[in-house]
Amino acid sequence: MNSDVFQAIADPTRRAILGYLASGPRNVNAISRQFPVSRMAVYKHIKLLTASGLIEVRQRGRERFCEVRLERLAEVSEWIDQLREPWIARPNQSDIALQEAKSIRSNRKNKA
Amino acid sequence: MNSDVFQAIADPTRRAILGYLASGPRNVNAISRQFPVSRMAVYKHIKLLTASGLIEVRQRGRERFCEVRLERLAEVSEWIDQLREPWIARPNQSDIALQEAKSIRSNRKNKA
DNA sequence: AATTAATGCAACCTTTAGGTTGCATTAATT
DNA sequence: AATTAATGCAACCTAAAGGTTGCATTAATT
Numbered sequence: 001m002n003s004d005v006f007q008a009i010a011d012p013t014r015r016a017i018l019g020y021l022a023s024g025p026r027n028v029n030a031i032s033r034q035f036p037v038s039r040m041a042v043y044k045h046i047k048l049l050t051a052s053g054l055i056e057v058r059q060r061g062r063e064r065f066c067e068v069r070l071e072r073l074a075e076v077s078e079w080i081d082q083l084r085e086p087w088i089a090r091p092n093q094s095d096i097a098l099q100e101a102k103s104i105r106s107n108r109k110n111k112a
Numbered sequence: 113m114n115s116d117v118f119q120a121i122a123d124p125t126r127r128a129i130l131g132y133l134a135s136g137p138r139n140v141n142a143i144s145r146q147f148p149v150s151r152m153a154v155y156k157h158i159k160l161l162t163a164s165g166l167i168e169v170r171q172r173g174r175e176r177f178c179e180v181r182l183e184r185l186a187e188v189s190e191w192i193d194q195l196r197e198p199w200i201a202r203p204n205q206s207d208i209a210l211q212e213a214k215s216i217r218s219n220r221k222n223k224a
Numbered sequence: 225a226a227t228t229a230a231t232g233c234a235a236c237c238t239t240t241a242g243g244t245t246g247c248a249t250t251a252a253t254t
Numbered sequence: 255a256a257t258t259a260a261t262g263c264a265a266c267c268t269a270a271a272g273g274t275t276g277c278a279t280t281a282a283t284t
Contacts, residue, residue, distance in 0.1 A: 009118055010121075040233095041273055043232075061282070070192075073192050140260070150245085153243055160241095175251090
């Protein structure tokens, strides 16, 4: 369960959770109290965020404290930066697109 | 159909399309030839990317040329930057999270 | 020891996402 | 004028996303 960071930040509730956690680690219940969805819904978001590496969970007694790990967002900033770079003088762009698309497809097949 | 940028870049094929378009404007068919999915699948991705403002389409004859508009990615970089900023000395963070979550919910209701 | 709090798991539901195929339309070519 | 190329639309399918409720488990409290 090695979820994609882009996918992880696509959901507005998950972004809000990350924003909330920016003020410091909180346990699952504390987080879920902040949002108008059930605890389970938040729990699932946290599971996905953990899988994507955007948060880290430390158990302490019966509580599980979630802490935001912003490093993983570098993948996103870097993608944006690369896109912004002048495209010229880079190796054949269309070949790259094709390669990426192919690996996307084979990933999908492997999942199923 | 005013699609969210975070949502738009969540899909790997759409990211690859943007990467491909970084080398210059291309028409719909040219784009779809680069990827192992049907023309219609690509067409839908393009429609969504257009809705999110990430690409712009200019018609010329029977062709529609798609051009990438990177400005809209600022929303993403800014969100990341804000998250990275020290959270201290900002107004009550939990209230903000709550507000955001509420507006998310009411948006969902308005859609349905 | 009994109760309460914090969490996890399972089953289920509904909507959306991503994809397909077939047909229609309009602009360019021959 | 007939053909071909580029695109759009509609109907449909399947899987994943986001959500819910109910029950089980384990740690802390009283």
